[in-house]
Amino acid sequence: MEAVVLRYGHRMVRDERVTTHCCLVSRALGAKKIILCGEQDQTPIKAVEEVSKRWGAGFQAEMSGSWEKELTEHKKNNFKAVHLTMYGQPIEKKIKQIRKHKKIIVIIGSQKVERKVYELADYNIAVTNQPHSEIAALAIFLHEALKGKKTKFANPELKITPSLRGKNVKKKTRATG
Amino acid sequence: MEAVVLRYGHRMVRDERVTTHCCLVSRALGAKKIILCGEQDQTPIKAVEEVSKRWGAGFQAEMSGSWEKELTEHKKNNFKAVHLTMYGQPIEKKIKQIRKHKKIIVIIGSQKVERKVYELADYNIAVTNQPHSEIAALAIFLHEALKGKKTKFANPELKITPSLRGKNVKKKTRATG
Numbered sequence: 001m002e003a004v005v006l007r008y009g010h011r012m013v014r015d016e017r018v019t020t021h022c023c024l025v026s027r028a029l030g031a032k033k034i035i036l037c038g039e040q041d042q043t044p045i046k047a048v049e050e051v052s053k054r055w056g057a058g059f060q061a062e063m064s065g066s067w068e069k070e071l072t073e074h075k076k077n078n079f080k081a082v083h084l085t086m087y088g089q090p091i092e093k094k095i096k097q098i099r100k101h102k103k104i105i106v107i108i109g110s111q112k113v114e115r116k117v118y119e120l121a122d123y124n125i126a127v128t129n130q131p132h133s134e135i136a137a138l139a140i141f142l143h144e145a146l147k148g149k150k151t152k153f154a155n156p157e158l159k160i161t162p163s164l165r166g167k168n169v170k171k172k173t174r175a176t177g
Numbered sequence: 178m179e180a181v182v183l184r185y186g187h188r189m190v191r192d193e194r195v196t197t198h199c200c201l202v203s204r205a206l207g208a209k210k211i212i213l214c215g216e217q218d219q220t221p222i223k224a225v226e227e228v229s230k231r232w233g234a235g236f237q238a239e240m241s242g243s244w245e246k247e248l249t250e251h252k253k254n255n256f257k258a259v260h261l262t263m264y265g266q267p268i269e270k271k272i273k274q275i276r277k278h279k280k281i282i283v284i285i286g287s288q289k290v291e292r293k294v295y296e297l298a299d300y301n302i303a304v305t306n307q308p309h310s311e312i313a314a315l316a317i318f319l320h321e322a323l324k325g326k327k328t329k330f331a332n333p334e335l336k337i338t339p340s341l342r343g344k345n346v347k348k349k350t351r352a353t354g
Binding site: 025056068088115119121127132136138160162165167168 | 206264339
């Protein structure tokens with residue numbers, strides 16, 4: 001399954017860190033791309049590009065001026081739209097059905113999400129019906145939807161070998177010529 | 178299983194939102210309590226108390242002056258310590274073993290975590306070995322560790338009925354005397 005994440009709403013300074021977490025989670029948990037809609041701000045994009053340079057390439061982050069354009073275009077290209085919201089249906093009831101789709105676009109909000117998002121979405125899904133965090137919802141959703149799929153990132157400078165205690169990181173020296 | 182979360186490090190203003198997300202995720206995903214260690218700041222605690230007032234009671238958030246004291250005391254009281262870190266062992270290899278414990282304390286970092294945390298932890302666990310987010314790590318870990326357990330919160334003012342599209346929230350009017 002191919003997953004793209006659409007971040008609905010981003011405010012400069014105030015949302016910088018949370019949006020950056022959304023980008024890193026999308027990358028680490030197997031999405032191909034994140035599209036940020038809201039105030040034009042390169043900060044989170046630069047942060048994830050820096051991570052890709054060190055930890056491996058293959059993930060895209062970009063800004064867009066219109067969430068609605070992105071959503072309708074992706075739907076035209078056979079993406080199913082999954083909106084993560086605490087008001088939606090329980091993930092455990094719908095995840096098997098969602099896993100069958102080849103392409104999904106996952107919408108996560110920041111500030112209040114307008115009604116149209118609920119209407120355009122093919123699924124409105126709740127990870128829990130208690131207030132929590134769009135980062136948490138995204139993480140659990142991708143973990144469940146792409147279960148077992150580990151992304152291989154291209155040409156990493158750094159690589160972790162899991163360890164019982166402490167840190168085991170290998171650094172590749174790049175060919176420069 | 179009883180789960181307590183220990184947030185290692187909190188900086189005023191800068192970490193406010195991320196720490197608040199950690200609190201809300203702990204509450205929503207079944208932990209009993211979060212202990213915040215770092216700069217003394219009531220903001221995230223007030224935020225989660227506000228949520229508990231509206232969405233139901235039963236979760237505790239508190240500050241502590243020493244992560245080490247908290248960790249060693251919990252260990253003495255038969256809590257197993259699980260430190261979430263991208264350098265640790267894959268969650269899928271260890272989760273079955275962890276689920277057998279009756280009480281766990283889950284440590285999540287903010288800024289760089291000192292070596293002693295890795296050493297005091299019974300488990301160092303990675304949700305992924307790619308940089309991501311402590312909120313995401315906490316969410317996936319609690320989701321996996323407490324699988325199936327839904328917390329019932331006491332005396333909520335608001336309650337969601339899951340819906341296909343839109344929002345369905347019921348508000349209880351409280352008895353006043």
